[in-house]
Amino acid sequence: xxxxxxxxxxxxxxxxxxxxxxxxxxxxxxxxxxxxxxxxxxxxxxxxxxxxxxxxxxxxxxxxxxxxxxxxxxxxxxxxxxxxxxxxxxxxxxxxxxxxxxxxxxxxxxxxxxxxxxxxxxxxxxxxxxxxxxxxxxxxxxxxxxxxxxxxxxxxxxxxxxxxxxxxxxxxxxxxxxxxxxxxxxxxxxxxxxxxxxxxxxxxxxxxxxxxxxxxxxxxxxxxxxxxxxxxxxxxxxxxxxxxxxxxxxxxxxxxxxxxxxxxxxxxxxxxxxxxxxxxxxxxxxxxxxxxxxxxxxxxxxxxxxxxxxxxxxxxxxxxxxxxxxxxxxxxxxxxxxxxxxxxxxxxxxxxxxxxxxxxxxxxxxxxxxxxxxxxxxxxxxxxxxxxxxxxxxx
Amino acid sequence: xxxxxxxxxxxxxxxxxxxxxxxxxxxxxxxxxxxxxxxxxxxxxxxxxxxxxxxxxxxxxxxxxxxxxxxxxxxxxxxxxxxxxxxxxxxxxxxxxxxxxxxxxxxxxxxxxxxxxxxxxxxxxxxxxxxxxxxxxxxxxxxxxxxxxxxxxxxxxxxxxxxxxxxxxxxxxxxxxxxxxxxxxxxxxxxxxxxxxxxxxxxxxxxxxxxxxxxxxxxxxxxxxxxxxxxxxxxxxxxxxxxxxxxxxxxxxxxxxxxxxxxxxxxxxxxxxxxxxxxxxxxxxxxxxxxxxxxxxxxxxxxxxxx
Numbered sequence: 001x002x003x004x005x006x007x008x009x010x011x012x013x014x015x016x017x018x019x020x021x022x023x024x025x026x027x028x029x030x031x032x033x034x035x036x037x038x039x040x041x042x043x044x045x046x047x048x049x050x051x052x053x054x055x056x057x058x059x060x061x062x063x064x065x066x067x068x069x070x071x072x073x074x075x076x077x078x079x080x081x082x083x084x085x086x087x088x089x090x091x092x093x094x095x096x097x098x099x100x101x102x103x104x105x106x107x108x109x110x111x112x113x114x115x116x117x118x119x120x121x122x123x124x125x126x127x128x129x130x131x132x133x134x135x136x137x138x139x140x141x142x143x144x145x146x147x148x149x150x151x152x153x154x155x156x157x158x159x160x161x162x163x164x165x166x167x168x169x170x171x172x173x174x175x176x177x178x179x180x181x182x183x184x185x186x187x188x189x190x191x192x193x194x195x196x197x198x199x200x201x202x203x204x205x206x207x208x209x210x211x212x213x214x215x216x217x218x219x220x221x222x223x224x225x226x227x228x229x230x231x232x233x234x235x236x237x238x239x240x241x242x243x244x245x246x247x248x249x250x251x252x253x254x255x256x257x258x259x260x261x262x263x264x265x266x267x268x269x270x271x272x273x274x275x276x277x278x279x280x281x282x283x284x285x286x287x288x289x290x291x292x293x294x295x296x297x298x299x300x301x302x303x304x305x306x307x308x309x310x311x312x313x314x315x316x317x318x319x320x321x322x323x324x325x326x327x328x329x330x331x332x333x334x335x336x337x338x339x340x341x342x343x344x345x346x347x348x349x350x351x352x353x354x355x356x357x358x359x360x361x362x363x364x365x366x367x368x369x370x371x372x373x374x375x376x377x378x379x380x381x382x383x384x385x386x387x388x389x390x391x392x393x394x395x
Numbered sequence: 396x397x398x399x400x401x402x403x404x405x406x407x408x409x410x411x412x413x414x415x416x417x418x419x420x421x422x423x424x425x426x427x428x429x430x431x432x433x434x435x436x437x438x439x440x441x442x443x444x445x446x447x448x449x450x451x452x453x454x455x456x457x458x459x460x461x462x463x464x465x466x467x468x469x470x471x472x473x474x475x476x477x478x479x480x481x482x483x484x485x486x487x488x489x490x491x492x493x494x495x496x497x498x499x500x501x502x503x504x505x506x507x508x509x510x511x512x513x514x515x516x517x518x519x520x521x522x523x524x525x526x527x528x529x530x531x532x533x534x535x536x537x538x539x540x541x542x543x544x545x546x547x548x549x550x551x552x553x554x555x556x557x558x559x560x561x562x563x564x565x566x567x568x569x570x571x572x573x574x575x576x577x578x579x580x581x582x583x584x585x586x587x588x589x590x591x592x593x594x595x596x597x598x599x600x601x602x603x604x605x606x607x608x609x610x611x612x613x614x615x616x617x618x619x620x621x622x623x624x625x626x627x628x629x630x631x632x633x634x635x636x637x638x639x640x641x642x643x644x645x646x647x648x649x650x651x652x653x654x655x656x657x658x659x660x661x662x663x664x665x666x667x668x669x670x671x672x673x674x675x676x677x678x679x680x681x682x683x684x685x686x687x688x689x690x691x692x693x694x695x696x697x698x699x700x701x702x
Contacts, residue, residue, distance in 0.1 A: 053595050074601040086592035090614045099610075100600030151600070 034202030
């Protein structure tokens with residue numbers, strides 16, 4: 001058991017290519033931390049740096065109290081589960097799990113005991129003499145887990161361990177890994193690109209982009225208090241709607257003018273976000289989660305000053321809920337990552353046109369038909385506000 | 396030479412069996428019959444001379460010089476027309492047994508040494524980062540194009556300085572040198588294709604580069620190693636040139652090929668002895684090839700197609 005501490009950690013490849021920038025993170029003993037981000041954000045590299053498979057070129061990495069920058073992987077007392085399991089194809093399941101223990105010259109009885117115990121927990125008992133190729137994907141995944149467990153390391157590192165499984169098995173293994181980790185209480189760092197996996201599994205989630213950690217917090221806080229546009233857009237499915245709006249003061253009230261739709265903001269919410277006062281009369285980005293919309297038909301008591309009219313586009317009826325899609329005549333919000341994407345393609349924001357797409361999650365009983373006009377009420381106490389230029393949350 | 400033709404003859408017919416097992420169900424029957432017929436023709440064409448050799452070697456001297464080997468099919472079950480006297484004669488009086496042992500003494504180390512070295516070298520080239528790696532590897536691959544005949548004279552002179560001429564050590568070294576470039580190249584292709592993850596996993600599990608080599612690379616590369624072992628074994632066993640140059644024809648050290656070639660020289664018309672001698676020299680390659688045939692085919696494919 002050990003904590004893992006990053007102190008101003010960075011990584012530059014020999015060619016000068018920078019992949020990790022100034023990571024400061026303290027993963028406490030026994031914690032389940034998820035690193036999440038789009039592909040190429042450096043999350044796997046960061047994990048491999050903990051494992052010792054990638055060199056730390058800047059800063060200090062500690063496991064427990066020991067600086068491990070120059071410690072070889074085998075001496076770091078960690079175990080890793082790889083995306084494609086990396087089982088030894090010529091060894092039986094038993095030998096795969098026992099390999100690390102044999103290399104450490106552990107007594108035979110102890111090896112048998114540990115492998116037996118892991119096989120029991122992971123329900124691999126009857127497969128111990130099989131080779132990996134005779135196992136299904138889920139079973140291989142368990143063997144990879146077992147190989148990590150038997151080592152009884154001070155930390156588990158998992159690199160997208162579920163991404164090669166089918167959807168159903170993934171959900172099942174997700175909860176099994178979660179329960180296993182809680183039972184063992186071993187510090188775990190888990191890398192995924194799937195934000196649902198991140199939110200459901202992590203005690204804390206670190207959202208990464210372009211080699212930097214954007215925000216580290218509990219899943220709930222990431223969802224409710226995203227630090228910037230990137231985190232706000234990345235966490236949550238369907239993702240948060242963004243639109244440019246101008247803040248307009250009128251007496252005691254503050255209104256957000258979103259492409260002609262004037263919505264009165266919740267007074268307490270405005271009061272809590274003190275920085276908002278500096279943005280009066282200026283253009284900002286408003287973030288609206290899909291569930292902050294509701295059909296007026298379902299909430300007859302809605303304040304008319306907090307409703308907007310939309311022309312319904314696509315309707316997705318799921319039974320328990322329904323999603324309606326609509327557009328507003330306003331240039332789409334360009335988040336920093338979209339801006340980079342556009343730059344890569346050699347275009348700019350102007351090419352995105354003048355339509356902002358919205359998704360609203362509404363009561364399935366009152367769903368309008370595509371093409372119909374509908375009135376939606378906006379739950380204004382839970383709106384998010386962001387600086388238009390920096391993308392940072394206004395609080 | 397005969398051994399090579401015989402073993403090459405075995406390959407298509409055996410390959411045909413496996414091909415049949417994996418035949419695509421939708422494939423038109425006529426085409427598969429055409430393939431079979433072709434394969435059969437090739438197999439027969441390659442096998443007939445070998446069969447003739449075997450039959451001749453079992454016939455008495457008088458019969459061999461009087462009639463062709465195919466005449467036995469007129470009365471195939473008349474066992475009195477067969478004899479093992481030719482074999483007795485070549486193995487004892489003509490000294491082929493000693494040569495047989497010498498061939499084994501030459502061939503086994505001349506197979507094991509280059510493969511061992513090549514496996515280490517290929518692992519190093521594939522998985523260790525060091526300065527000049529690509530340059531060194533290019534040199535090794537470049538050596539593939541150097542004909543070994545070019546090095547015979549300089550090597551022989553060098554051997555003279557160290558008293559290696561006519562010794563087994565000398566011929567082992569020569570075969571090792573001649574075999575290494577291809578061995579390293581083939582094994583490199585295979586070993587470099589092993590998934591990186593399993594090495595990383597092994598390092599985390601506590602392996603050193605050396606334990607990773609012995610516990611992972613060697614067992615996982617078995618098909619490639621076996622396939623090259625067969626190559627090298629057959630090549631050394633059938634080799635006449637290198638052994639003639641470095642060992643000579645002294646009966647104490649001469650190998651089978653050298654002795655059989657002497658039989659041709661001294662007994663140009665003694666077909667009954669020549670055929671028996673030739674068959675003695677063919678037995679081992681045939682056994683090796685047939686026993687390891689599945690690795691042979693698999694190992695050759697293994698490097699090229701990523702499993």
